[in-house]
Amino acid sequence: xxxxxxxxxxxxxxxxxxxxxxxxxxxxxxxCTGCQACVVACAMENNIAxxxxxxxxYGRSMHWIRIERFWEGEYPEVKxxxxxxxxxxxxxxxxxEPVCPAFATVHSQxxxxxxxxxxxxxxxxxxxxxxxxxxxxxxxxxYNDDRxxxxxxxxxxxxxxxxxxxxxxxxxxxxxxIQRIHKAQDKAKSEGRAVADGEFTTACAQACPADAIVFxxxxxxxxLVSQLARxxxxxxxxxxxxxxxxxxxxxxxx
Amino acid sequence: MSEKQQHDHEKHLREEHLxxxxxxxxxxxxxxxxxxxxxSWKFWAVFFxxxxxxxxxxxxxxxxxxLEGLGIAGVNRPSYWxxxxxxxxxxxxxxxxxxxxxxxxxxxxxxFRRPFTRAAELMTTFGLVQAGFSIFMHMGRxxxxxxxxxxxxxxxxxxxFHSPLTWDLLAITTYLLSSTMYLFLPLIPDLxxxxxxxTGWRKNFYKVLALGFRGTEGEWTHLRHAMNIxxxxxxxxxxxxxxxVSWDFAMATRPGWSSSIFGPYFVIGALHSGMGAVVxxxxxxxxTMKNMKYFIRPEHFDGIGKLMLMISMGWGYFFFNDYLVxxxxxxxWTKQLLHWHEAGPMGxxxxxxxxxxxxxxxxxxxxxxxxxxxxxxxxxxxLINFGMWFERYIIIPISLTINRAPFTWRLYKPGIExxxxxxxxxxxxxxxxxxxxxxxxIPVWEVQEGQMxxxxxxxGRETVVTVSELE
Numbered sequence: 001x002x003x004x005x006x007x008x009x010x011x012x013x014x015x016x017x018x019x020x021x022x023x024x025x026x027x028x029x030x031x032c033t034g035c036q037a038c039v040v041a042c043a044m045e046n047n048i049a050x051x052x053x054x055x056x057x058y059g060r061s062m063h064w065i066r067i068e069r070f071w072e073g074e075y076p077e078v079k080x081x082x083x084x085x086x087x088x089x090x091x092x093x094x095x096x097e098p099v100c101p102a103f104a105t106v107h108s109q110x111x112x113x114x115x116x117x118x119x120x121x122x123x124x125x126x127x128x129x130x131x132x133x134x135x136x137x138x139x140x141x142x143y144n145d146d147r148x149x150x151x152x153x154x155x156x157x158x159x160x161x162x163x164x165x166x167x168x169x170x171x172x173x174x175x176x177x178i179q180r181i182h183k184a185q186d187k188a189k190s191e192g193r194a195v196a197d198g199e200f201t202t203a204c205a206q207a208c209p210a211d212a213i214v215f216x217x218x219x220x221x222x223x224l225v226s227q228l229a230r231x232x233x234x235x236x237x238x239x240x241x242x243x244x245x246x247x248x249x250x251x252x253x254x
Numbered sequence: 255m256s257e258k259q260q261h262d263h264e265k266h267l268r269e270e271h272l273x274x275x276x277x278x279x280x281x282x283x284x285x286x287x288x289x290x291x292x293x294s295w296k297f298w299a300v301f302f303x304x305x306x307x308x309x310x311x312x313x314x315x316x317x318x319x320x321l322e323g324l325g326i327a328g329v330n331r332p333s334y335w336x337x338x339x340x341x342x343x344x345x346x347x348x349x350x351x352x353x354x355x356x357x358x359x360x361x362x363x364x365x366f367r368r369p370f371t372r373a374a375e376l377m378t379t380f381g382l383v384q385a386g387f388s389i390f391m392h393m394g395r396x397x398x399x400x401x402x403x404x405x406x407x408x409x410x411x412x413x414x415f416h417s418p419l420t421w422d423l424l425a426i427t428t429y430l431l432s433s434t435m436y437l438f439l440p441l442i443p444d445l446x447x448x449x450x451x452x453t454g455w456r457k458n459f460y461k462v463l464a465l466g467f468r469g470t471e472g473e474w475t476h477l478r479h480a481m482n483i484x485x486x487x488x489x490x491x492x493x494x495x496x497x498x499v500s501w502d503f504a505m506a507t508r509p510g511w512s513s514s515i516f517g518p519y520f521v522i523g524a525l526h527s528g529m530g531a532v533v534x535x536x537x538x539x540x541x542t543m544k545n546m547k548y549f550i551r552p553e554h555f556d557g558i559g560k561l562m563l564m565i566s567m568g569w570g571y572f573f574f575n576d577y578l579v580x581x582x583x584x585x586x587w588t589k590q591l592l593h594w595h596e597a598g599p600m601g602x603x604x605x606x607x608x609x610x611x612x613x614x615x616x617x618x619x620x621x622x623x624x625x626x627x628x629x630x631x632x633x634x635x636x637l638i639n640f641g642m643w644f645e646r647y648i649i650i651p652i653s654l655t656i657n658r659a660p661f662t663w664r665l666y667k668p669g670i671e672x673x674x675x676x677x678x679x680x681x682x683x684x685x686x687x688x689x690x691x692x693x694x695x696i697p698v699w700e701v702q703e704g705q706m707x708x709x710x711x712x713x714g715r716e717t718v719v720t721v722s723e724l725e
Contacts, residue, residue, distance in 0.1 A: 059331035059664040068661035086659070095507045101419040102401050103411065120411075122401055123324075123394015125334040126419055130506045134331065134659040138394065141325035168323035169394025238658055241507060 021092055022112035023176050024218030024246040025205070026228040027085050030253050032212040034067050034083035041207030042087075045177060047163045049143030050152070062137040064088065064174040065204050082251055085213070087204070088135045088174035089237065090114050092244030096127035096136065104171070113176050113246075121170040128171060132238050135173060142168040176215070177202040197223040218246060260717060264710060267719065270553055273365055274719060276705040277548075285545040286444075286694045287451050292544045293691060304684045311677025315670050316391055324394060326670045333654040333666035338392030339502075340646040341675055343520070344527065345385035345682075346426065346499055347642060351528025352378030353433060353492040356440075357485045365721065366557040368704045369549040372444075372697045373539060374532050375437040380685045382430045384678040389426075391674060418501045425498040429491055436484045442467050442477060444694040459692075496524045503649065509587035510653040513580060519572040523642055526569045526611065529562045530638030535686070537632030539695065549696050552626035559625030562634070566615040573611075591656040599665060600652050603644045610641025 042048065042065050049062050065087040072079045090113045096105050097114065104121035107114055116136075128136040144165050146153035159165060162179040166172050184200040197216050205213040216225035228234070229248040236245045268275045277285075319326055329336040356371035390396050402413050402423055413420045446467040449460035467473055500520035503511040513519075533555065540550040580588050595604045618634050619625045651666040689695075711720045 055325065058667075059662065060325070061331075066661070068659075070661070084661075086661070098414070098416040099418065099506065101413050101417040101423070103414045120401070121395070122398045124392075124419055125329075125394065126417070126502075126506075128331075128334045129508065129654065132507055132658045134657055134662045137331075138334065139323070140329075141323040168325075171394075 021090070021244075021246050022217065022219050023090070023181065024216070024225055024229065024248070025087075025176075025202075026214045026225050026234070026248045026250060028210075028212045028214075028228075028253075029082040029084060029249055029251040031210045032067075032083045032085060032208075033210055034069065035209065036067055037207040037209060038065050038085060038204035038213060039063050039067065041203040042174075044158065045160055045163070045180075045203035046175070047144075047159050047165050049139065049166070050155070051140070051143055055140065060138075060140050062139070062143070062172070064135070064137065064172070066135075084249070085204075086133060086135060086237075087247070088114065088176075089133055089243065089245035089247045090174075090176060092246065093242060095130045095132060095241070095243060099126045099130050100124070101126070105173075108178075111176075111178065111181060113178065114173070115175065115178070116171060116173050118164055118166055118170050118172065123169040123171065125171065132241055132243065136171055137173065138171050139166050139168050260715075264717060270551070271708075271719075272369060272549065272551055272553070272701065273704045273708040274710070276702075279702060282702065283447055283451060283698055285548065286696050286698050287448065289544040289546060289696075290448075290691055290694060297542075297687070297691075301684065301687055304680045304687070307680035308677055308684055311673040311675075312387070312681055313677075315673040315677060316387075319391070319670055319674075320396060324392075328667045328669040328671055329392075330664060330666065332657055332662050332664055333651045335392065335654060336651050336666055337647070337668050337671035337675055338388050339650050340643065341388035341678060342385050342392075343499055343646045343650075344643050345381045345388060345678070346496060347381075347520075347524035347527040347646075348531045348639075348682075349378040349381035349385065349429070349433070349528070350492060350496060350521075350524040351532045352376070352381075353436070353488055354525055354528060355532060357436070357488050357492070360481075360485045361489070364557075365704055365708070366554055368700045369696055370532070370536055370554060371440065371700065372437075372693075373535055373695055375433070375440075376686060376689050376695075377528070377531060377535065378433040379430070379437055380682050380689075382426065382433065383685065384682050385426065386430070387678055387681070388674075389423075418498070418505045421498050422502055425491075425495045429495045432484070432488050432491055436481075436488050439477065439481050439484060440697055440700065441693060443469065443699040444697060447698060448694055493521055496521045508653070509585060509656060509658065510580065510591045510649075513576055515572060515576045515579065519569075519576050522565060522568045522572050523645060526562075526565050527639050527642035529558060529565055530635035530642070533558050533562065533635040534632045534639070537628045537635075539690070540628055543690065543695070546696075549701065552628065555628050555631045556622060556626040559619045559631050562615060562631075562638070563619040563625075566612060566619070566638070570612045573608075587656065587658055591653060594656050595648060595652065598652070598655075600648070603652070604648055607641045607644040607648060610637040611645065614638075 043063060046064060048064060051060050051062055055061070065085055068084040068086050070081045070084065072081055092112075094105075094107070094114045097107060101124060102120055102122050104117045105114065105127050106117060123138070125138055128134070128138060142148055144152060144167070146156065160179075162183075180200050180202065184195050188195045188199075197220065201215045202213075205215045214225050214228055216223040218226055218229065220226060228250065231250060231253065233253040234248040234250050236248060239245070327336060327338075329338075352374040355367055355374040359367035360371070390399055393399055401411075402420065404413055413423075415421075442464060445460050445464040446469065449457060449464050452460060497517035497520065500516040504513055504516035506512060536550055536554065536558075540546045577592070581592060595601070614637055615634055618630060625631055655663055655665055657663070707722050709720055709722075710717050
């Protein structure tokens with residue numbers, strides 16, 4: 001079982017943490033086709049709510065990963081640039097952590113990822129304001145309550161039993177599929193060995209048909225993710241803010 | 255100067271200044287009691303309309319929002335904080351006027367403050383109540399808001415003292431408690447006066463509130479000591495509250511927000527809107543309540559008008575300073591944001607803010623005659639409040655629209671925030687109306703004390719006004 005030392009979470013936890021972290025991800029934008037398979041897989045794995053067309057159009061979509069599209073030039077001389085899958089960067093010094101008045105978003109000492117404690121969240125939404133990547137999603141309504149929406153009732157059986165279903169008024173975000181991390185660690189422990197590189201991966205990485213997303217241990221220099229991240233065309237988003245993101249983007253490689 | 259000219263000069267000064275125009279004690283007490291007892295059908299009509307607004311706008315709409323979630327409000331992905339936080343900052347700003355007038359002007363012994371300190375202090379307490387409503391409204395799970403307070407619990411969980419929101423909550427709570435006590439202390443002699451002059455349920459009401467005050471020398475000494483301590487102690491609290499409110503924004507990693515000038519900028523903004531609100535309230539009180547034309551005179555509007563002009567200039571300076579430093583910083587996101595403020599779809603609001611906060615006050619308040627006209631200064635005060643509300647709207651939802659993730663940029667459209675805002679406004683006016691009939695709105699003892707200290711003295715042929723030190 002993972003224990004979280006409450007004396008070391010929050011801002012304090014972020015400050016003492018080393019830059020390298022434990023789990024990390026590499027996203028190769030050169031081969032991303034923007035097919036959204038990762039978005040769907042993430043929604044299925046993590047019980048993400050269907051918010052409907054209207055709310056989604058008003059900026060209330062709740063996906064933990066999204067494909068951002070940008071272009072260069074003015075219409076009609078428009079040129080698409082790379083698709084940019086954006087998800088929680090699991091910052092080593094996360095701006096969202098110190099601002100929460102209720103300690104609802106904390107740093108896991110064991111896994112070195114940023115966690116959201118759903119049942120501690122009171123919904124001030126300060127963390128989401130302070131996230132430079134804007135990757136936190138808020139439960140604006142009770143999207144999973146079938147008393148409010150009959151269409152949800154038939155979808156109830158799709159829920160992943162390993163992941164909490166969230167109610168209205170709380171914040172949520174990408175967890176690097178912490179349930180899968182725990183499952184793999186439990187399995188390895190019962191067999192008396194360490195978790196091997198590539199033994200498991202996150203839902204988005206698993207679903208990516210182009211293998212543009214790679215997940216693994218960044219504190220192990222021999223892992224695939226570390227080797228990919230070391231390439232010269234790897235960049236961190238908004239690195240100038242000093243957030244120490246754990247996701248490396250590869251863009252403009254040969 | 256001839257005898258007659260001398261006489262006319264004195265008469266003119268009497269008409270102009272309340273402090274030089276004393277009335278017998280009993281008569282003045284009766285005037286204040288009368289103003290409290292007189293209600294017309296118009297009062298009750300407004301009272302019931304406002305009650306309906308409070309019931310619909312505040313309690314029904316809030317209940318609906320608690321039940322259904324924040325989806326029925328207009329907040330969305332980039333604008334996680336909407337009008338709720340605008341109103342919070344706005345009402346805290348309104349509350350600053352009370353302390354400014356009654357504490358700062360009291361310790362500096364500005365004599366013109368005497369008749370309206372209470373009217374301003376009431377705004378502090380009632381404004382903070384609305385600020386509290388607004389900030390709790392915006393929470394996703396308001397029924398768990400007690401988790402934000404440091405209370406002993408089994409799991410030994412504390413609020414996060416790193417979070418500016420926690421500081422904010424503590425600062426506002428401190429301010430609410432201390433300003434309520436500071437409202438109550440100078441009220442005691444007036445409550446005792448009201449107790450001696452009333453019958454029936456009012457007698458019992460005042461008897462309890464007056465705490466057995468009889469006006470002995472010892473009681474006055476203690477009261478003066480307590481008021482003096484509070485007046486000095488509440489000034490740093492006042493400055494710190496709005497500075498801490500500004501840190502909710504200034505401590506964040508956002509373009510347009512992380513500005514080191516936000517502390518004083520917010521404080522002066524709070525005083526700006528607060529003074530505007532005080533002058534507006536005084537105009538309404540003077541126009542609608544009985545006997546108030548004696549207590550609140552053009553000289554008071556003149557005095558507050560001068561302060562408003564100075565504060566408006568101060569606000570203009572801090573606005574320019576904030577803008578200049580942000581622009582000079584050259585950050586590409588901040589550049590986008592500044593462009594969005596002026597040329598975006600809400601650009602009209604940015605220009606309206608400057609016109610209401612700077613252009614109109616400067617154009618009107620420089621002239622002594624104009625700033626002594628109650629309706630004119632009251633209108634300027636109202637416009638300043640619109641301008642300051644716009645300022646907070648620009649800082650919160652409009653600036654939130656622009657962040658470092660351009661894919662999420664989207665404009666904010668208010669939803670149920672509108673009835674909720676009207677509800678808090680109605681509740682503020684309702685509380686004020688109720689208070690105006692329940693407690694003496696004019697601090698009579700303070701006026702009488704001032705009048706005792708002022709007198710005409712003859713030096714040779716010249717008559718001059720002298721003020722003696724009582725305390």
